[in-house]
Amino acid sequence: MAALAPEATAASIDRQLLDLDHLDARLAAGENATPVLQQALRDADETLAARFLEGTPAFELVPLRAAVMDEIVTRVWTLCLGSLVDEACLAAVGGYGRGELHPASDTDLMIIIPATLPDGLEACLADLVTRLWDIGIEVGHSVRSIADCVTEAEKDITVATNLMESRVLAGDRQLFDAMQTATSPFRVWPGPAFFEAKLAEQQRRHERYHDTAYNLEPNLKESPGGLRDIHMVGWVAKRHFSARALSDLVGLGFLTESEYEDLIQGQHFLWDIRFALHLLAGRREDRLLFDFQAELARQFGYKDTEHTLAVEQFMQRYYRMIMRLTRLNEMLLQLYQETILYADVDEKPTLLNKRFQVKRGFIEVTHRNVFRRYPFAMLELFLLMQQHPEIRGIRAATVRLLREHRDRIDARFRRDLRARSLFMEILRQPSGITHALRRMHGHGVLGRYIPAFAEITGRMQYDLFHVYTVDTHTLMVVRNLRRFGVAKHHDEFPLLSEMHARLPKPELLYLAGLFHDIAKGRGGDHSELGAEDAYAFCLQHGLSRYDCRFVAWLVRKHLLMSMTAQRRDISDPGVINEFAVEVGDLNHLDHLYLLTVADIRATDPKLWNSWRESLLLELYRRTSRAVRRGLGRPIDEDELVAEAQHRARELLRRRGLHHMTVRSIWRHFTPDYFLRYSAAEVAWHTEAIHSAGDAAHAPLALIETDAKRGGMEVFIYTRDRANIFALAVSALDQLGLDILDARIITTDNGYTLDSFLVQSERDEAEAPEARVERMRETLINHLHDPQALPEPSSRIAPRRLRHFKTPTQVDFSDDTRNDRTAMELITGDQPGLLAQVGYIFARHGLRVQNAKIATIGERAEDVFFVTDDENNPLSSAMRQQLRSDLLSAFEGESDIMRRGDGV
Numbered sequence: 078m079a080a081l082a083p084e085a086t087a088a089s090i091d092r093q094l095l096d097l098d099h100l101d102a103r104l105a106a107g108e109n110a111t112p113v114l115q116q117a118l119r120d121a122d123e124t125l126a127a128r129f130l131e132g133t134p135a136f137e138l139v140p141l142r143a144a145v146m147d148e149i150v151t152r153v154w155t156l157c158l159g160s161l162v163d164e165a166c167l168a169a170v171g172g173y174g175r176g177e178l179h180p181a182s183d184t185d186l187m188i189i190i191p192a193t194l195p196d197g198l199e200a201c202l203a204d205l206v207t208r209l210w211d212i213g214i215e216v217g218h219s220v221r222s223i224a225d226c227v228t229e230a231e232k233d234i235t236v237a238t239n240l241m242e243s244r245v246l247a248g249d250r251q252l253f254d255a256m257q258t259a260t261s262p263f264r265v266w267p268g269p270a271f272f273e274a275k276l277a278e279q280q281r282r283h284e285r286y287h288d289t290a291y292n293l294e295p296n297l298k299e300s301p302g303g304l305r306d307i308h309m310v311g312w313v314a315k316r317h318f319s320a321r322a323l324s325d326l327v328g329l330g331f332l333t334e335s336e337y338e339d340l341i342q343g344q345h346f347l348w349d350i351r352f353a354l355h356l357l358a359g360r361r362e363d364r365l366l367f368d369f370q371a372e373l374a375r376q377f378g379y380k381d382t383e384h385t386l387a388v389e390q391f392m393q394r395y396y397r398m399i400m401r402l403t404r405l406n407e408m409l410l411q412l413y414q415e416t417i418l419y420a421d422v423d424e425k426p427t428l429l430n431k432r433f434q435v436k437r438g439f440i441e442v443t444h445r446n447v448f449r450r451y452p453f454a455m456l457e458l459f460l461l462m463q464q465h466p467e468i469r470g471i472r473a474a475t476v477r478l479l480r481e482h483r484d485r486i487d488a489r490f491r492r493d494l495r496a497r498s499l500f501m502e503i504l505r506q507p508s509g510i511t512h513a514l515r516r517m518h519g520h521g522v523l524g525r526y527i528p529a530f531a532e533i534t535g536r537m538q539y540d541l542f543h544v545y546t547v548d549t550h551t552l553m554v555v556r557n558l559r560r561f562g563v564a565k566h567h568d569e570f571p572l573l574s575e576m577h578a579r580l581p582k583p584e585l586l587y588l589a590g591l592f593h594d595i596a597k598g599r600g601g602d603h604s605e606l607g608a609e610d611a612y613a614f615c616l617q618h619g620l621s622r623y624d625c626r627f628v629a630w631l632v633r634k635h636l637l638m639s640m641t642a643q644r645r646d647i648s649d650p651g652v653i654n655e656f657a658v659e660v661g662d663l664n665h666l667d668h669l670y671l672l673t674v675a676d677i678r679a680t681d682p683k684l685w686n687s688w689r690e691s692l693l694l695e696l697y698r699r700t701s702r703a704v705r706r707g708l709g710r711p712i713d714e715d716e717l718v719a720e721a722q723h724r725a726r727e728l729l730r731r732r733g734l735h736h737m738t739v740r741s742i743w744r745h746f747t748p749d750y751f752l753r754y755s756a757a758e759v760a761w762h763t764e765a766i767h768s769a770g771d772a773a774h775a776p777l778a779l780i781e782t783d784a785k786r787g788g789m790e791v792f793i794y795t796r797d798r799a800n801i802f803a804l805a806v807s808a809l810d811q812l813g814l815d816i817l818d819a820r821i822i823t824t825d826n827g828y829t830l831d832s833f834l835v836q837s838e839r840d841e842a843e844a845p846e847a848r849v850e851r852m853r854e855t856l857i858n859h860l861h862d863p864q865a866l867p868e869p870s871s872r873i874a875p876r877r878l879r880h881f882k883t884p885t886q887v888d889f890s891d892d893t894r895n896d897r898t899a900m901e902l903i904t905g906d907q908p909g910l911l912a913q914v915g916y917i918f919a920r921h922g923l924r925v926q927n928a929k930i931a932t933i934g935e936r937a938e939d940v941f942f943v944t945d946d947e948n949n950p951l952s953s954a955m956r957q958q959l960r961s962d963l964l965s966a967f968e969g970e971s972d973i974m975r976r977g978d979g980v
Contacts (some may be wrong), residue, residue, distance in 0.1 A: 090144050094120050104152065114149050117211055120144065126356055129352055135345065135351070151246055156208070165188055181358070185218070186246075187240075188202055231266075236276040274545070275309060289301060318497070324337060339405055339895070350373065353377075354369055358381070364467075374388040377391055395833060396536075404519050411439075424436055448485070451491070463510070474885075496526070508563075547594050548648065551590070555591060557674070558590050592611035604634070604635060607632045607633075612628070639676070646929065648753040654708075656700055662704060687788070708943070765779050776794070779792040780849045805856065806833075808910040814835040817835065819831070884968075885964055886904070904936075904963075904968070905937065913967075924944050924946065
């Protein structure tokens with residue numbers, strides 16, 4: 078029974094699990110106790126594992142294992158202590174004290190000793206612990222006098238909790254009773270103090286998991302909604318109400334029957350997973366690691382469907398259960414708070430309207446029939462909390478009524494003009510929108526009001542790109558959009574904040590954020606399906622047809638900007654003009670830019686970086702200029718080149734370079750160079766080339782930290798010879814650098830200008846100057862002999878990458894404007910990937926003219942613009958052979974087909 082399980086007894090053990098008569102007969106016959114008990118425990122564990130795999134639920138097996146452990150441990154106690162067996166007390170504490178032991182759980186023991194130790198007891202206790210370890214029992218133990226118990230309990234609430242859950246296994250019962258009396262709520266940690274300390278402990282624990290259980294590899298025990306949250310309810314019940322089992326709280330009126338069933342059902346579900354996890358891992362493991370998720374899904378009977386993997390179905394069930402337990406935990410702890418801490422506080426409620434009032438800072442209904450008589454009040458509740466930010470929360474009794482009545486949010490409710498008006502009013506409030514939506518979601522209101530949102534609740538995507546469930550990600554997108562409009566966060570994204578301030582109807586943007594991923598998991602294009610949902614919802618809520626179409630367009634195109642920035646050559650005026658035509662006007666561009674940044678930042682905290690920020694900003698600025706110029710007047714390449722040259726000349730003039738010197742260096746540079754590099758970069762390159770002189774015999778390598786792009790800029794200038802790209806990426810791979818971006822330009826007179834934006838994969842203790850010099854020397858050494866191309870070194874992929882296998886795809890297209898071939902490579906990300914690609918290119922004699930490097934979670938999605946060794950596009954035969962070699966190098970890396978959802 079959750080944290081208050083009754084003591085397990087030997088009577089519950091059957092002979093097949095542990096034949097006590099036979100065991101005792103062998104010990105009485107003088108057999109060596111250690112191997113006998115070791116084998117008995119091993120056989121019992123194997124029997125328990127077999128029963129679990131045959132379908133016996135963990136809630137039957139967990140107490141049985143504790144009972145088996147009782148029999149083993151007490152026999153060791155008797156053997157080791159001999160005549161001193163009653164001079165101390167052996168007690169089980171922690172989960173073992175509750176009568177709960179999973180296959181690899183620690184066996185936590187406490188030995189209570191008298192104030193004065195009898196002769197020989199200390200040696201006997203040392204032998205006891207050694208013998209238990211020899212048997213194979215993972216023992217966590219403490220040896221304390223009663224005074225020690227009191228001292229430690231007063232200092233540490235965790236110790237007090239363990240003592241409260243302890244039970245006698247063997248020895249002097251009087252010592253145990255004296256300990257319990259000395260550490261009772263009347264002496265140590267009375268109910269109110271205990272509750273406040275445990276509440277603070279839970280808050281700290283949740284903070285370690287960023288207050289969410291919706292992580293890629295959640296912790297069954299410690300994450301919000303995990304087993305510890307169930308234990309928390311039981312601990313307080315036992316300490317303050319002297320309850321022996323959670324069911325006692327039903328009789329006390331603190332739990333309804335349905336809430337009790339929810340807690341027990343949740344515990345049993347988590348126990349099943351934990352039991353299976355321990356068996357799979359072969360050790361104590363409470364994290365749902367990728368290593369085990371797919372196998373757990375198989376064991377629990379899930380199967381892949383056309384649109385959803387078995388592991389995604391399994392994890393969705395897990396996340397939904399965790400969400401229910403989290404909200405139940407919150408409600409019950411608030412009920413405890415009101416009962417334990419505020420029982421003597423008599424405060425007159427403040428009336429908000431005829432349906433709601435505020436008491437002790439918490440909003441509550443004025444009478445228990447409010448939601449039955451006025452169903453729309455289930456939305457009004459959240460609007461009032463927005464309008465009164467001083468309200469601390471919802472009274473537990475009102476939460477309970479909300480849970481009881483939320484099924485009334487049906488088709489009729491959704492047609493009610495009052496409900497629709499309230500929902501739109503929530504989105505139009507000047508503050509509190511994110512909190513309102515999160516509360517609505519947490520209490521099961523949002524998913525009932527928008528049924529499609531209920532479908533994505535708890536839905537995970539089995540990849541390394543989306544680190545949150547779809548519902549959590551969606552609400553984080555809305556939160557990010559709102560953050561652009563909050564004055565105190567203006568310094569984070571000044572341009573975006575200014576843009577947000579100009580929006581005439583920001584609620585349209587929030588609706589787009591709410592619906593952008595709402596069709597995930599249905600099959601088909603989730604952007605198109607989501608756009609249809611968004612249009613219908615907006616129309617039902619009284620928006621003009623123009624606004625409905627606008628929101629639907631944002632949902633349909635929410636991936637367009639990120640995909641254009643990351644996978645296309647945005648220095649190409651043709652790409653910019655194409656994107657500008659797609660966007661149409663500045664209003665659409667501004668909204669799409671805001672939504673794109675909010676979306677990427679809500680996908681993975683590590684995904685947003687200066688490089689992506691700079692890419693999107695560059696695309697925005699170039700497109701904004703194209704739109705202002707007029708879609709009928711596309712940007713002229715010559716004009717852009719002239720502008721870039723003019724700005725770079727001004728910078729170089731200030732640095733003392735004569736214009737004729739600049740002209741002599743630039744005369745062989747192609748227009749592509751000036752399109753792809755900023756004026757500051759052109760000036761940097763030009764000055765360095767001038768200082769170095771002729772680079773025909775000694776390649777030039779420059780390295781500079783690029784704060785705006787979030788990495789280190791590596792620039793190489795040398796004669797254009799075979800294998801330059803392959804040699805460069807090989808050197809960078811050897812240095813342990815992650816390549817974010819690559820730009821390759823060839824001059825008219827046979828030189829190459831290659832730039833790589835790199836980040837280190839590891840923390841560097843080396844001084845920056847020494848590190849730069851080491852990088853430069855490594856690059857020069859690699860580039861010195863273009864024919865000496867080393868084979869890529871093999872490196873072990875990180876644990877997480879090994880569990881995600883992406884099928885390799887190689888696609889070619891013609892870049893006729895630039896007279897080259899575009900090759901897209903999609904494969905599983907892995908250490909040294911680009912070095913391997915470069916090696917294959919070198920074997921084919923290819924020249925890389927440009928590259929777009931993108932890593933999306935466990936997927937590498939790279940685009941290379943290549944020519945043959947005579948600078949011609951690749952022939953059909955060459956494409957076929959190149960595809961074959963790349964597939965041979967990277968194929969076999971995946972048996973999990975992805976669906977290409979994008980950002």
